[in-house]
Amino acid sequence: MKKKFLFMTIIFSLLLITACGQGGQQEEQTGEDKTEEVKVLKMATSADFAPFESRDPSGEIVGFDIDLAKHIAEELGYELKIEDMKFDGLVGALQTNRVDIVLAGMSATEKRDKNVDFSIQYHHSGEMFLTLKDSEIKTIDDLVGKKVGVQLGTIQEEGAKKLQETIDFEMKQVDNSTTLIQELLSNRIDVAYLDKSVATGYIKEQDLAGFDDPTSSSPGMAVAFPEGSELIDDVNKVIEEMQASGKLEELKEKWLTEEE
Ligand code: ARG
Secondary structure (H helix, E strand, O other), X not given: OHHHHHHHHHHHHHHHHHHHHHHHHHHHOOOXXXXXXXXXEEEEEOOOEOOOEEEOOOOOEEOHHHHHHHHHHHHHOOEEEEEEXXXXXXXXXXXXXXXXXXXXXXXXXXXXXXXXXXXXXXXXXXXXXXXXXXXXXXXXXXXXXXXXEEEOOOHHHHHHHXXXXXXXXXXXXXXXXXXXXXXXXXXXXXXXXXXXXXXXXXXXXXXXXXXXOOOOOOOOEEEEEEOOOOXXXXXXXXXXXXXXXXXXXXXHHHHOOOOO
């Protein structure tokens, strides 16, 4: 009897291992490989950036970028696989061809453009300094002597470094945008410097305050690809169609807080 049980357990484990192995294999098919039956589009994001990408209570990654990516994948006939990683690792993931595309509220800066390629821009967000509601910090001049938090690898990290040349404040870099907000709420930083389209959501939900960055001149957000990717033209076409049909605007209305 015992022997039979052992035998069944071994068989079951073997079946399980085979099943897992197959799942893994499917993931190996990349967007470039068009000969496979199921074309998989490997996307990376940093799911710490609501409403563009964050985890819902069930742990699923949702948001504006996710809906956009799903639509792109569907239109081009791919199955979308999403990998969650730190924002400052995304450009590297493209450079090493670990993923086919990145949607992460990523601003299409000239500096990044040297290492990756970008689609046309699908959204423009200014930048904002987010504070607690009763904060006395109301303009960038009030930043003197304060602690300003930014997310590692973002345009705001660069912007803050530049601002430090003229305004004397301390900068704190964290690798996660959600952590950044927690730092603000728990008074470990005085200001969080981030995209306006994200900040406005927090102002509403968490009853915070904020002011626009008058020095901001950042480019809009775009889909990023490994340099020379064959997908760029097709993705641009889908985005253009979405602009023309009103589908892109619809997504903005669904996810983004209106900005004054
Ligand atoms: N727009 C900014 C940038 O491109 C911040 C993006 C942060 N995105 C994120 N998923 N945490 O640098």
